[in-house]
Amino acid sequence: MAKATGASPKQNELYYGDNLDVLRRKIASESVDLCYIDPPFNSKRNYFQIYNNQGGEDRAQAQAFVDTWEWGDEANDGIAWITDIAQLQSGRLTEQTVELLRGLEKVLKRGSLLAYLIHMTLRIVEIRRVLKPTGTFYLHCDPTASHYLKLILDAVFCGQGGDFRNEIIWSYESGGRAKSDFARKHDVIFRYSKSKDFVFNAAAVSSPRGETRHNHMKKHIDEDGRAFRSIKSNGKIYKYYDDEGVIPADVWPISHLQQKDPERLGYPTQKPEIILERIIKASSNEGDVVLDAYCGCGTTVAVAQRLGRRWIGIDITYQSISLILKRLQDKYPAEWPAIEAGILLDGVPRDIASAVALANRKDDKTRKEFEKWSVLTYSNNQARINEKKGADAGIDGTAFFLIDASTNGKAIFQVKSGGATRNTLATLNSDRQREKAEFGFLISMDAPTKAMRDEIVAAGKYKHPLLHREDDRLQVITVAEILRGDRLNLPMARLDAVRSAKAETGSDRQDSLL
Known part of the structure; x- marks a missing residue:
């Protein structure tokens, strides 16, 4: 059940899960002052993201997500919900929205683009619901589908007393040069108000x-x-x-984050903080609630935190959740304990039952989430998630440690939600040897059997040459141990796997966009 209408959160909230489910069940109607989203663009690109180059050839083995859409069960369920007369009768959908999607189905047919637009329609409807009457919505997209998205926004917002306010053009000079077209160098940000009465702080952005x-x-x-x-x-x-x-015009010439920009985390769709700063200052006040339903690497969250807003972030992948928490910890090292205590972290396994539920997810978008959660949690977010297909498909993550000042050691991870045996460990040991890794860690729902413990003994120990420390080359970690707080303890572990956000200083917190 969603919270009562108008029940704004009293603390910051970070949700791990499908944003449609979270919006419907956990975000109250009329509780949000500002929503910004930067959803996938249906661009059919694979993204590689956030890791420093520790292991040379392993530079690009971590895949954040695949921005690809196809018609499937989610789209079938979505179009059925939209065209169900009950939604129209209940007022959850406008007639314009229903007729628009019916028309788009006839024009586009049931394919990847329509699947994407259905996905977006369902969420735009819920975002409008959770906005306060004075609330504002910004949707960041590119020309791939912006014209279709504007039709949906018009149907949802303008059909219920809202207004289209701006089509903002974020223009930039970066990337390659076109040879047979005019170079594509802009994104689109649509701005809509829920009603005629909305927040716009002209002085804050002038x-x-x-x-x-x-x-x-x-x-x-x-x-x-x-x-x-x-x-x-x-x-x-x-x-x-x-x-x-002077209020800025609707064309914002702002550079992309450059490779050596201290703000850059390597996340594939990361946007400059200056864009979010302008949006948040213009359309909210201190203490207001800012929502990002596709929070990715947490730029909206980080800027909202800096500007004294409360925030709600939602993301479907645990890599994003772990990255956001690390980003805040890096930016506010002194204040982090208090900030962390003020965050409601929802959807992250807290007990065996919720871990089992995560492991049993079967859809393509979340099939790796149990592996990501267990590896990232156990490694304190210092392992790299491996989604590469091929001979090394059994390796779910990799972490590094220092053997000496110039030599890396390697630990590989395999995750099994059930049914681990001695053969599982024997295979992991073979993978370890093939990958020239010093350690192999098996994360398992079940405790190791005697036969598995014998396999651990047979694999021998690794003795670190500088620390005179010995550890089992093969180790089994149970989910119960992770839940009680046990964490990876490699000799001379490297703690720089994930790029760090620059810590905030007093000067950083001053208004940087006039």
């Missing part, structure tokens, strides 16, 4: 006009001593005061 603007006009001084320039148009006199701010 820049000083300065004496150089409108300098083709004659300068005057009014009775209060303020400098202004004026122009007469259509019988009216317009005054432009030099000390007034």
Whole structure:
């Protein structure tokens, strides 16, 4: 059941799960002041992300997600829900929305693009519901599907008293050069208000006009001593005061994050914080609630935290959840204990039953989530998740440690949700030897049997040359041990697998976008 209407969260909230389910069951109607989303664009690209180059050839083995859509059960269920007369009768959908999707089905047929648009429609409907009457919605997309998305936004928002406010163009100069087309160098950000009464803090995002603007006009001084320039148009006199701010236009020339930018975490769709800063300052006030239903690497969350807003983040992959928590810890090392204590972390396994439920997810989007959660949690987010297909498919993650100042050691992980045997460990040991890894870790739902313990003994021990420390080359970790707090303890473990966010300083927290 969702919270009561208007029940804004009293703390920050980070949800691990499908955003549609979270929006429907856990976010109250009219409880959110501002929502920004940067959803997948249906661009059919594979993304590789967040890891530093520790192991040379392992640089690109971690796959964050695959931005590809296809028609399947989710799309079938979605179109059935949208066209069910009960949704129309209950007021959950507008007639415009239903008829639009019916028309798009006839035009586009049941394929990848329609599946994507159904996915987005279901979530846009819920986002509008959770917005306060004064709330604002920003949807970040690219020209791949922006024209279709605007039709959906118009149907959902304008059909229920809302307004289209802006089509913002984020223009940038980066990437390759086109040879047979005009170079594609922009994204689109749609801005919609839920009603005619909405928050827009012009002063918070305005820049000083300065004496150089409108300098083709004659300068005057009014009775209060303020400098202004004026122009007469259509019988009216317009005054432009030099000390007034100028609201940004709807074209934002802001550079992509560059390779060496200290803000860059390597996440494939990471956006510059300056974009979110402008959006959050313009359309919310301190203490307001900001929602990002596709929070990815947590840029919205990080900026909302810095600007004194409460925030709600949702993501379907545990890599994103772990990255967001690490990002906040890196940015606010001194305040982190208090920040962490103020976060409601929902959907992350807390007991065996919830771990089993995660392991039993069968859909393609979440089939690896149990492996990701167990490896990342046990390794304190210092292992790399491996989704590479092929001969090494049995390896679910890799971590590194230092043998000496210039030599890495390697540990590989395999996760089994049940049915692990001595043969499982024997295979893991073969994989370890093939990968030239010093350690092999098996994460299992079940405790090791005597036969498995014998296999561990047979594999021998690794003695670190500098620490004079010996550890079993094969080890079994149970989910129960992870849940009680046991964590990876490699000799001279490397703690730089994931890129770190720059810590905030006093100067960083000042207004950086005028």
